[in-house]
Amino acid sequence: MSRSDGSGNVAGEARRPPSSASLLGSEMKLLFRRRRTQALLLALAAIPVMIAVVVRLSSSVPAGRGPAFLDRITQNGLFVGVTALIVAVPLFLPLTIGVVAGDTIAGEAGHGTLRYILVAPAGRVRLLLVKYIGAIAFCIAAPLAVALAGAGIGAALFPIGPVALLSGDVVEPGEALVRMLLIAAYQTVSLLGLSAIGLFLSTLTDVPVGAMAATIVLSVASQVLDQLPQLEWLHPWLFSHYWFGFADLLRQPIGWESFTDNAMLQAGYIAVFGALAYGRFVSKDVLS
Amino acid sequence: MTSADRGSGLAIETRGLTKRFGHQLAVNSIDLAVPQGSVFGFLGPNGSGKTTTIRMMLGLASASAGSVRVLGLEMPRRIDEVLPRVGALVEGPAFYPFLSGAANLHRFDAADRHSVPATRRARVAEALDRVGLSHAARKKVRAYSLGMKQRLGIANALLSRRELLVLDEPTNGLDPQGTREVRSLVRSLAADGATVFVSSHLLAEVEQICTHAAIMSAGRLVAQGPLPELRQAGSAQLRLLTPDAGAASDVLVRFGMAPVVGHPVAGHPDGNGAVITATFPDGDGPADDSGVAAGTVTPRPVTPGTVPPGRVTPEAIVAALVADGVRVRGFTVERGSLEERFVALTGEGFDVAQ
Numbered sequence: 001m002s003r004s005d006g007s008g009n010v011a012g013e014a015r016r017p018p019s020s021a022s023l024l025g026s027e028m029k030l031l032f033r034r035r036r037t038q039a040l041l042l043a044l045a046a047i048p049v050m051i052a053v054v055v056r057l058s059s060s061v062p063a064g065r066g067p068a069f070l071d072r073i074t075q076n077g078l079f080v081g082v083t084a085l086i087v088a089v090p091l092f093l094p095l096t097i098g099v100v101a102g103d104t105i106a107g108e109a110g111h112g113t114l115r116y117i118l119v120a121p122a123g124r125v126r127l128l129l130v131k132y133i134g135a136i137a138f139c140i141a142a143p144l145a146v147a148l149a150g151a152g153i154g155a156a157l158f159p160i161g162p163v164a165l166l167s168g169d170v171v172e173p174g175e176a177l178v179r180m181l182l183i184a185a186y187q188t189v190s191l192l193g194l195s196a197i198g199l200f201l202s203t204l205t206d207v208p209v210g211a212m213a214a215t216i217v218l219s220v221a222s223q224v225l226d227q228l229p230q231l232e233w234l235h236p237w238l239f240s241h242y243w244f245g246f247a248d249l250l251r252q253p254i255g256w257e258s259f260t261d262n263a264m265l266q267a268g269y270i271a272v273f274g275a276l277a278y279g280r281f282v283s284k285d286v287l288s
Numbered sequence: 289m290t291s292a293d294r295g296s297g298l299a300i301e302t303r304g305l306t307k308r309f310g311h312q313l314a315v316n317s318i319d320l321a322v323p324q325g326s327v328f329g330f331l332g333p334n335g336s337g338k339t340t341t342i343r344m345m346l347g348l349a350s351a352s353a354g355s356v357r358v359l360g361l362e363m364p365r366r367i368d369e370v371l372p373r374v375g376a377l378v379e380g381p382a383f384y385p386f387l388s389g390a391a392n393l394h395r396f397d398a399a400d401r402h403s404v405p406a407t408r409r410a411r412v413a414e415a416l417d418r419v420g421l422s423h424a425a426r427k428k429v430r431a432y433s434l435g436m437k438q439r440l441g442i443a444n445a446l447l448s449r450r451e452l453l454v455l456d457e458p459t460n461g462l463d464p465q466g467t468r469e470v471r472s473l474v475r476s477l478a479a480d481g482a483t484v485f486v487s488s489h490l491l492a493e494v495e496q497i498c499t500h501a502a503i504m505s506a507g508r509l510v511a512q513g514p515l516p517e518l519r520q521a522g523s524a525q526l527r528l529l530t531p532d533a534g535a536a537s538d539v540l541v542r543f544g545m546a547p548v549v550g551h552p553v554a555g556h557p558d559g560n561g562a563v564i565t566a567t568f569p570d571g572d573g574p575a576d577d578s579g580v581a582a583g584t585v586t587p588r589p590v591t592p593g594t595v596p597p598g599r600v601t602p603e604a605i606v607a608a609l610v611a612d613g614v615r616v617r618g619f620t621v622e623r624g625s626l627e628e629r630f631v632a633l634t635g636e637g638f639d640v641a642q
Binding site for chain 2: 022023025030034111112113115116117118121122285287
């Protein structure tokens with residue numbers, strides 16, 4: 001067939017310049033209007049509620065036992081959120097992020113909708129980016145759900161007052177709330193690397209449950225390895241290494257060192273697993 | 289693309305297109321040529337490589353060898369220019385079961401970065417209306433029947449004006465009413481100037497709506513062309529009704545045929561005699577005066593002199609039969625249907641191609 005190469009082939013059709021806003025909006029709607037996502041966020045919000053109710057109903061909490069700050073809750077409701085955030089770090093948050101990140105591509109493939117998204121055409125790189133942004137949005141929402149539910153239930157069941165920080169300084173409740181949101185932000189950053197891993201695993205399979213489980217298992221494995229003294233050389237490279245490193249946010253002045261270390265490490269994971277996901281997905285045969 | 293080359297060009301063109309899965313050749317060097325504006329039937333038994341070919345055409349799977357051009361542009365290199373002009377139903381419909389029909393279409397339309405958000409709602413409503421699903425637009429797809437999902441899949445292909453529609457088994461799971469609607473939908477799309485590429489294993493359907501067809505078998509393209517030509521290519525069958533079976537057979541053998549004497553026709557008290565069938569020589573048919581298929585035929589005469597020289601015509605056979613005193617009570621020469629052609633090319637039975 002002889003044809004002068006078809007630039008300007010979209011003859012006569014008024015098409016607007018390419019935009020990703022629609023797909024991104026659609027992705028957010030799909031994610032956050034989905035019952036499963038809402039259930040995950042509700043389950044996370046239930047953690048502080050559970051803690052607060054148990055503490056309220058018990059006569060006294062022995063000091064120094066249970067999760068950090070548990071014994072402080074009765075004096076100040078603001079500690080509910082902080083305690084719940086600490087409780088959620090090792091399992092609950094990675095679990096929910098594993099579900100969302102593992103589902104990104106494999107979920108579409110499992111439904112068979114991936115082929116229709118791609119012939120729409122969404123563009124593979126664009127879809128991958130939008131899916132990762134969706135996972136980031138969930139990484140923001142998940143710790144926030146814990147923190148806000150904690151603040152709410154804490155204020156409802158316990159007195160609210162000035163908070164003594166780890167450095168001994170006392171701040172007003174408003175400032176304390178900001179600190180709690182900082183911890184939530186810290187955890188958002190902590191989960192970005194895991195999300196990138198989940199995104200990559202999700203490009204490997206058409207079975208979303210497989211990608212979810214693998215992501216969650218990796219998050220547990222990373223924490224176990226981080227506990228083994230024989231592997232000390234490896235610890236700074238584990239994506240879970242700084243997950244509990246937010247204590248400096250509870251000092252006056254705020255220490256940002258672990259925050260930036262964590263951010264750098266997560267950025268490295270995003271770069272590596274983002275590249276792997278790209279390499280895999282762009283050349284993948286979509287046969288689902 | 290200008291309207292000038294629209295009529296002459298090919299909507300889809302593959303050259304040596306091959307797909308290998310491990311050691312298995314799913315698609316084996318096919319050269320497909322789908323003319324612009326045609327309704328093209330893509331036939332083949334299950335597992336013959338139809339859907340894999342479609343996946344390569346749409347850039348979902350990469351070719352192991354060979355090339356594909358869709359709407360004149362190389363795929364998958366020009367995928368961003370090609371796909372906005374193509375509507376597709378690939379290997380059955382697939383949707384988010386937890387979203388409503390309309391929400392699913394909104395989602396797919398939003399995935400097309402060239403679609404216009406301002407008209408999305410109207411286009412979704414129109415597409416749903418076109419496939420008769422307006423009443424179920426707000427229902428979750430989970431609650432849809434297979435036929436409704438199929439309709440929704442077709443609606444998805446119609447969200448924007450398309451130059452090419454690729455419909456893989458569009459009537460799968462549809463009731464007769466739905467099948468008829470799809471047929472008229474395909475005709476109306478073609479009337480609007482779109483090229484429609486329909487894959488199917490339902491021959492009757494293809495015969496009714498297609499202008500061209502191609503037949504796949506075990507990963508190979510075994511035939512393609514305009515539908516009348518494909519039918520022509522089959523050999524014609526002669527059917528003779530006579531009480532003088534023996535004499536008739538002798539005459540047919542002189543024409544180089546191998547007559548088969550069937551049972552006497554039941555229900556004829558006066559005894560019409562036997563039905564004799566034979567393959568008309570060398571695929572050269574009565575309706576075919578242009579000699580497209582096989583040129584002229586020289587029958588192998590058993591008794592020289594009693595067979596007219598040159599090509600065999602039905603009237604010559606009848607004349608010879610009558611001359612020999614055979615009482616001809618019925619005589620037809622029929623072209624094979626597409627189905628016969630299909631079975632001849634792809635084999636009979638339920639064996640899925642390996």
